[in-house]
Amino acid sequence: MGSRYREVYESWKQDPERFWAEAAGAIDWFKPWDKVFDADAGIYGRWFAGAECNTCYNAVDRHVNGGRADQLALIHDSAITGTTAKFTYAELKREVVALASVLKNHGVRKGDRVIIYMPMVAEAAFAMLACARLGAIHSVVFGGFAARELATRIDDAQPKLIITASCGLEPGRVIAYKPLLDGAIEIARHKPERCVILQRPQQTCELTQGRDIDYADAVARERAAGANVDCVPVLATDPLYVLYTSGTTGQPKGVVRDNGGHMVALEWSMWNEFGVEPGEVFWAASDVGWVVGHSYIVYAPLLHGCTTVLFEGKPVGTPDAGTFWRVIAEHGVVALFTAPTAFRAIKGQDPDGAFVPKYDLSKFRTLFLAGERADPETIKWAEQKLNIPVIDHWWQTETGSPMSQNPVGLGQLPVKYGSPGVPMPGYDIQVLDDAGHPVGRGTLGNVVVKLPLPPGCLPTLWNADERFRQAYLAEFPGYYKTADAGYIDDDGYLFIMARTDDIINVAGHRLSTGGMEEVVAEHPNVAECAVVGIADAMKGQVPCAFVVLNSGVNRESAAVEQEIVKLVRDRIGAVASLKTVVTIKRLPKTRSGKILRATMQKIADKEAWTMPATIDDPAILDEITAALNGRGIGV
Ligand code: COA
Ligand code: AMP
Numbered sequence: 103m104g105s106r107y108r109e110v111y112e113s114w115k116q117d118p119e120r121f122w123a124e125a126a127g128a129i130d131w132f133k134p135w136d137k138v139f140d141a142d143a144g145i146y147g148r149w150f151a152g153a154e155c156n157t158c159y160n161a162v163d164r165h166v167n168g169g170r171a172d173q174l175a176l177i178h179d180s181a182i183t184g185t186t187a188k189f190t191y192a193e194l195k196r197e198v199v200a201l202a203s204v205l206k207n208h209g210v211r212k213g214d215r216v217i218i219y220m221p222m223v224a225e226a227a228f229a230m231l232a233c234a235r236l237g238a239i240h241s242v243v244f245g246g247f248a249a250r251e252l253a254t255r256i257d258d259a260q261p262k263l264i265i266t267a268s269c270g271l272e273p274g275r276v277i278a279y280k281p282l283l284d285g286a287i288e289i290a291r292h293k294p295e296r297c298v299i300l301q302r303p304q305q306t307c308e309l310t311q312g313r314d315i316d317y318a319d320a321v322a323r324e325r326a327a328g329a330n331v332d333c334v335p336v337l338a339t340d341p342l343y344v345l346y347t348s349g350t351t352g353q354p355k356g357v358v359r360d361n362g363g364h365m366v367a368l369e370w371s372m373w374n375e376f377g378v379e380p381g382e383v384f385w386a387a388s389d390v391g392w393v394v395g396h397s398y399i400v401y402a403p404l405l406h407g408c409t410t411v412l413f414e415g416k417p418v419g420t421p422d423a424g425t426f427w428r429v430i431a432e433h434g435v436v437a438l439f440t441a442p443t444a445f446r447a448i449k450g451q452d453p454d455g456a457f458v459p460k461y462d463l464s465k466f467r468t469l470f471l472a473g474e475r476a477d478p479e480t481i482k483w484a485e486q487k488l489n490i491p492v493i494d495h496w497w498q499t500e501t502g503s504p505m506s507q508n509p510v511g512l513g514q515l516p517v518k519y520g521s522p523g524v525p526m527p528g529y530d531i532q533v534l535d536d537a538g539h540p541v542g543r544g545t546l547g548n549v550v551v552k553l554p555l556p557p558g559c560l561p562t563l564w565n566a567d568e569r570f571r572q573a574y575l576a577e578f579p580g581y582y583k584t585a586d587a588g589y590i591d592d593d594g595y596l597f598i599m600a601r602t603d604d605i606i607n608v609a610g611h612r613l614s615t616g617g618m619e620e621v622v623a624e625h626p627n628v629a630e631c632a633v634v635g636i637a638d639a640m641k642g643q644v645p646c647a648f649v650v651l652n653s654g655v656n657r658e659s660a661a662v663e664q665e666i667v668k669l670v671r672d673r674i675g676a677v678a679s680l681k682t683v684v685t686i687k688r689l690p691k692t693r694s695g696k697i698l699r700a701t702m703q704k705i706a707d708k709e710a711w712t713m714p715a716t717i718d719d720p721a722i723l724d725e726i727t728a729a730l731n732g733r734g735i736g737v
Pocket of ligand 2: 598601
């Protein structure tokens with residue numbers, strides 16, 4: 103059967119408001135909208151203006167009321183602790199209501215912010231949904247970020263309360279969260295009133311008197327008291343969450359997600375794009391701290407009435423490269439969504455796919471990859487070993503769901519290796535040159551989206567309308583700048599090739615090299631620095647810092663380099679993955695003083711490069727080549 107993609111995309115293009123109003127029929131609203139799209143509201147317009155709804159109601163209560171009470175809603179599978187916990191929709195509601203009651207008793211109300219700094223435990227999802235139930239705005243901070251990153255987010259979001267755990271678990275390592283929490287609150291100007299702390303048996307922590315609340319005790323009390331908390335109606339345009347993502351400086355951007363449009367977009371995506379039916383088991387192997395975790399571990403599968411898997415572990419080493427197949431077989435997963443890096447890791451350890459036939463993967467229909475460029479070799483390997491379609495798709499924290507995809511629900515189109523598919527309804531994707539003129543098919547340029555953005559995309563940045571305009575809308579008037587470079591081929595398939603800003607993608611994690619440079623520059627011996635992303639076989643990219651030491655520094659450069667590695671780990675977190683620091687005598691610059699980062703990256707990656715015409719002193723590039731080669735890089 104042919105794909106309905108073109109027909110459906112055309113129907114969106116003909117009448118976007120009718121298209122999204124129809125999609126909104128899949129959501130329960132407390133009050134219908136006054137306008138499907140209010141072009142005069144917000145910065146570029148707002149979706150479902152005037153409507154009232156509640157995301158927790160749609161993700162949980164409506165399924166309990168509608169016959170799914172006894173269906174599994176959430177499976178927590180920890181490959182690190184070797185434990186599994188399962189929650190039906192009725193049980194999920196009980197957990198969420200009890201926690202919402204705790205939050206409410208501590209004064210959390212509609213519009214208040216709550217930071218969730220959690221490892222991959224089921225309580226992280228309960229916490230998100232409990233906030234949604236109250237109309238409070240959650241901001242989940244990835245557990246791999248260090249105290250200072252947490253502090254930045256505390257100051258920006260100004261949370262009333264923080265929900266956290268005593269520890270996170272990485273293979274062979276327990277990460278105590280309490281010192282990170284205390285450190286962050288110490289650094290932050292804003293002080294949250296309360297912290298709700300989940301004690302994990304692997305490492306408990308001492309609670310701070312007068313501030314901290316024991317999660318389990320508090321929830322048990324509410325349950326025993328038979329607490330009930332109704333879902334608080336919020337405007338469709340009210341924020342559901344703020345998720346901080348790397349920007350072009352060390353100051354992360356608070357991406358705002360609303361309630362109404364978000365639900366409509368996610369619910370639409372589950373069948374049409376991911377081809378998953380209510381009642382089926384969907385697994386996004388990501389982390390709740392990233393947008394993939396928000397959208398496809400928690401909200402989309404639950405809105406759609408699926409069973410979602412929340413997995414604590416790694417694709418390799420917990421305990422082996424067969425873990426993904428074990429989870430799929432054990433829980434009857436029909437679709438897995440992960441980052442290509444996870445498959446490169448599996449392929450690296452089990453190149454022949456020897457673990458695959460050990461498990462019953464008969465229910466597994468589709469593998470979805472996103473978060474970074476999916477290299478054709480990895481896709482082909484996965485297709486061959488799993489014998490199912492492998493679908494690359496492209497999106498960003500800002501959009502909340504795919505901008506381009508090969509929509510398996512609408513009918514799969516032919517796969518083109520290296521392409522994350524075709525534009526999804528809502529997205530008029532164009533490629534412009536730097537002056538803002540459209541380029542021809544097959545020509546590389548700036549990938550932009552014609553405004554307005556569809557439901558589910560960010561309406562603005564938290565408390566930063568002007569930054570939103572400047573960062574995304576100013577450069578190409580009438581368009582949203584994705585900051586990705588790419589091209590569209592003759593068949594309308596998109597190819598995403600690189601970022602146009604300082605963002606790098608490390609193991610599917612989005613990081614700012616500018617943010618890292620700010621930290622490296624704090625080292626007292628560093629005069630100047632540049633951080634670039636260089637190719638890595640497993641992680642896709644890893645950062646490499648070039649540093650010039652202050653004149654008169656009389657120490658072994660190796661010692662300084664190690665201190666810099668530690669500094670970045672302490673300030674940003676281990677997730678930054680900065681392991682290579684190279685001391686050089688001077689940085690290559692243009693005559694106007696711009697650091698030639700792209701040329702340094704090309705040298706490190708052994709790509710062809712040409713001498714920039716405006717370079718100040720060409721000999722510097724030989725010095726850099728020698729320094730890198732001395733480390734075995736770019737040889
Ligand atoms: N809390 C604390 N530390 C964390 C962490 C967390 N939640 N997540 C990662 N880290 C640490 C890791 O332990 C590692 O520390 P190390 O330098 O001491 O080894 C460091 O941060 C870098 O982590 P990562 O880049 O994830 O590398 P890894 O070697 O631990 O794992 C992969 C590599 C490819 C297996 C893993 O990144 C992966 O599965 N990625 C794909 C899935 C994914 O999460 N995608 C994100 C969005 S879709
Ligand atoms: P994040 O906001 O963390 O989801 O990162 C978004 C960025 O990751 C995008 O702007 C792209 O640079 C990159 N990205 C995500 N998905 C893909 C993909 N399928 N192919 C290429 N790059 C991708």
